[in-house]
Amino acid sequence: MTAEDVTAQPAIARPPAAGPVQPLVQLTNICKYFLGVTALEDINFPVYPGEVMCLLGDNGAGKSTLIKILSGVHQQDKGTYWFDGQARRFTSPREAKACGIATVYQDLSMIPLMSISRNFWLGSEPTRGVGPLHFFDGPTARRVAREELARIGIRIRDADQLVGTLSGGERQCVAIARAKYFGAKLLILDEPTSALGVREARGVLRYVRQARDEGLGVVLITHNVNHAYPVGDRFTVLGHGHSLGTFTKDEVSREDVLELMAGGEDLADVGADAGVDAGVDDGVDAGADAGGELADE
Ligand SMILES: Nc1ncnc2c1ncn2[C@@H]1O[C@H](COP(=O)(O)OP(=O)(O)OP(=O)(O)O)[C@@H](O)[C@H]1O
Ligand SMILES: [Mg+2]
Incomplete structure (x- = not known):
């Protein structure tokens, strides 16, 4: 990191009417390679304080690798990770935590x-x-x-x-x-609702929204668009280590995000093959319930 990096954080436009707030996190051209495997290539997105950034993508898309870079478990091979206005390369989770980055993993590390x-x-x-x-x-x-x-x-x-x-x-x-x-200034949640029933998922999502309203930046990782959409302010979809785009909520519908995650495949075909309607397996259905009610609040 050079002194030049620290002062040169790129200015990113805040969504309209929100004023000139500096992003809490800004990733620019982040790349990560594992022994010839490209886990992440040129990932760019901001996370603002007081917003939920949903990180979506299929298995192996690179979501966990990305949050491990954010939380100091891995370091990027290329690109710049800005946190709180400074270019960072955390060398341990402890260092990231000391700067206000809290990560809640699926197994929760609870006893x-x-x-x-x-x-x-x-x-x-x-x-x-x-x-x-x-x-x-x-x-x-x-x-x-x-x-x-x-x-x-x-x-x-x-x-x-x-x-x-x-x-x-x-x-x-x-x-x-x-x-x-x-x-914590940045809260990273890795699949917090994946193992939960409808009522419980709703409670957790409501709490995510509360943390956002208190000014934290939240990165929410999920497979479930119906959980992400009601609480998300911004969505980044990953596919095979590449970004398929970052969108604010007013730029995409729930269906757009779902389609991006499916890589353009027609889910109706998948449903027809399996003899069920697309998108109404238990998980998605439960999500719709959890999300639907939340959205109406
Ligand atoms: N430590 C590692 N060594 C080698 N390859 C790795 C390592 N960690 C991740 N990868 C590879 O990087 C790619 C992205 O993996 P990652 O775990 O980030 O995906 P993910 O989006 O979290 O998937 P899932 O939804 O299944 O958790 C995969 O191809 C994976 O095999
Ligand atoms: Mg993962």
Whole structure:
């Protein structure tokens, strides 16, 4: 990184009426190669504070590779990753986290046999005491965990309750609440709704929207357009490591995004082959329900 890079962040037009806000993230011509495999080629998109950027694409499209670059697990081979106005090349997830980048992976890195409060604080436990005499501050840990969860509508009887007793959606929300509490500016969510039922997916998506409304930039990775569309402000579709385009919501319909993800294939043909209607398998249908109601709010 040179001093020139730091001052030369490209100006990107904000959607109309939103004013001159600098992107939280700007990727320019990001490339990543693995032993001759092109995982990503020339990826460009911004993420603004207070917006949900949906990263969509089929299996092997490059979504995970891209979020690993954003979160410091991998480094780009070419291109520039701007974060908060500076050209970055994070060398570890810890470094990215310290800058305010929180990533919630599908497996959530939670310990089911530990309490909600211990999972909430994991690795950053509050302590009491002075000098070498430090004690885990259980009452503060329990109170803050309970308050933060209440803020997002999850009422727990007892912060000592095991995480294993929470539903999948509630666990996602605890992970997001934790990221927010510890000062994330960018929240990266990897398939947060893929394993959830309709009601739960709706709850998580509502919370994603709340995080966005509080000013965080959110990168939401999903296979499900019906989950992405109601909460997304901007959509980037990846296919075989290439960008198929980045669009604001007023530029594309739900159907346009679905078609892009299918690589132009006619989904009706797929449905006919399988003897079912296109796009009404359980996952998509559940998504439509989850998304539909959310969109009407
Ligand atoms: N560590 C690695 N070594 C070699 N190849 C890799 C590595 N990580 C990813 N790839 C390759 O890069 C491409 C993109 O993979 P990636 O995991 O980013 O896709 P994805 O969009 O997340 O897919 P999925 O939806 O299945 O999770 C694939 O061809 C994959 O095999
Ligand atoms: Mg992946």
